[in-house]
Amino acid sequence: MPEGDAVYRTAARLRGALDGHTLTRSDFRVPRYATSDLTGRRVLTTLSRGKHLLTRVEGDLTVHTHLRMEGRWQVSAAGSRIPPGDQVRLILANERWQAVGIRLGMVDLVRTGDEARLVGHLGPDLLGADWDPDEAARRLRGAPDRTIGEALLDQRNLAGIGTIYRAETLFLRGIWPWKKVGEIEDLEGLVSLAQRLLDANKGHADTVTTGDRRPGNQTWVYGRAGRPCRRCGTRISRGEMGAQPQERLILWCAGCQPR
Numbered sequence: 422m423p424e425g426d427a428v429y430r431t432a433a434r435l436r437g438a439l440d441g442h443t444l445t446r447s448d449f450r451v452p453r454y455a456t457s458d459l460t461g462r463r464v465l466t467t468l469s470r471g472k473h474l475l476t477r478v479e480g481d482l483t484v485h486t487h488l489r490m491e492g493r494w495q496v497s498a499a500g501s502r503i504p505p506g507d508q509v510r511l512i513l514a515n516e517r518w519q520a521v522g523i524r525l526g527m528v529d530l531v532r533t534g535d536e537a538r539l540v541g542h543l544g545p546d547l548l549g550a551d552w553d554p555d556e557a558a559r560r561l562r563g564a565p566d567r568t569i570g571e572a573l574l575d576q577r578n579l580a581g582i583g584t585i586y587r588a589e590t591l592f593l594r595g596i597w598p599w600k601k602v603g604e605i606e607d608l609e610g611l612v613s614l615a616q617r618l619l620d621a622n623k624g625h626a627d628t629v630t631t632g633d634r635r636p637g638n639q640t641w642v643y644g645r646a647g648r649p650c651r652r653c654g655t656r657i658s659r660g661e662m663g664a665q666p667q668e669r670l671i672l673w674c675a676g677c678q679p680r
């Protein structure tokens with residue numbers, strides 16, 4: 422699942438292809454907006470907000486998309502082949518470029534002034550200009566009995582963390598994922614570390630938290646279930662957190678992150 426850094430890069434690609442250009446094609450392949458047409462309107466810009474994308478279009482309109490589990494935006498030269506079948510949810514194109522939204526988890530078209538209805542619930546964006554670790558920590562403290570593992574994925578607390586950065590951040594701070602939020606002393610330090618990890622990876626497609634970009638060496642615990650911890654040698658544990666059916670993968674080292 423794409424995390425905040427991947428969505429940030431997607432926004433940059435969409436800006437490069439669409440910003441400032443007039444749309445020559447607009448094709449919403451979702452029933453609710455099947456008759457919507459943005460042709461002839463100029464695209465202003467695309468912003469990322471946590472894992473959400475906001476493409477602002479002339480005339481006070483915003484196209485909101487979310488990649489969810491397996492969505493992606495494919496950018497290519499105008500007229501390139503478009504994937505067949507029902508995977509395509511939205512096409513926005515100008516004379517030079519086309520952006521094809523594939524398997525998008527959400528597609529909405531709203532007034533730009535109403536964007537808050539879609540993203541107003543989000544906590545501080547780890548990669549946003551308004552990132553605020555104190556506010557993120559304040560929101561986390563609002564539910565002190567929650568497990569820190571679940572709280573970090575709740576985008577209302579802070580926006581941008583998925584299962585990879587959750588696992589890596591908790592490992593680096595030596596925190597057991599089921600520890601209660603209220604029992605963690607330095608929440609500001611924890612969220613600041615998560616922010617630095619995302620920021621360090623926002624410019625490239627790999628997720629590197631170890632500082633070593635060689636394949637197989639990039640993470641501490643994520644993708645390493647059953648293998649020895651790089652610090653203490655304990656085998657990395659794998660489990661699931663959260664209530665069904667929303668449970669999500671968690672990896673941790675029982676040696677470095679004791680109960």
Ligand SMILES: [Zn+2]
Binds near residue numbers: 650651655676
């Ligand atoms: Zn360990």
